[in-house]
Amino acid sequence: MQDKSINGALLALRKQIIRGDLDGLAHVEALLVLRGADLPAVLPAKRQDAAAAGTYGGYGAERPQERRKHAGDACGLCQRQAARDTTRGGL
Numbered sequence: 001m002q003d004k005s006i007n008g009a010l011l012a013l014r015k016q017i018i019r020g021d022l023d024g025l026a027h028v029e030a031l032l033v034l035r036g037a038d039l040p041a042v043l044p045a046k047r048q049d050a051a052a053a054g055t056y057g058g059y060g061a062e063r064p065q066e067r068r069k070h071a072g073d074a075c076g077l078c079q080r081q082a083a084r085d086t087t088r089g090g091l
Helices: 003-020 025-035 064-074 077-087
Strands: none
Touching: 003 025
């Protein structure tokens, strides 16, 4: 195994120990110090109810460009644009 792989595994284990309030932190940190690795700060875990992928603002709202597209559908703008494109030999 490469040194960076071992260091990465030890750092991931350290993060799990800190976030989960588990035993063995002193041993893992001692191994990291012996290997000459830096001990970065560990941030709290992300919330489980954080914004899901594909949502805007984490509240299930559409992204602004999607909202504009749908607003154009509601007022008939998209149909007029499509008709204008076909008369010009467009799409």
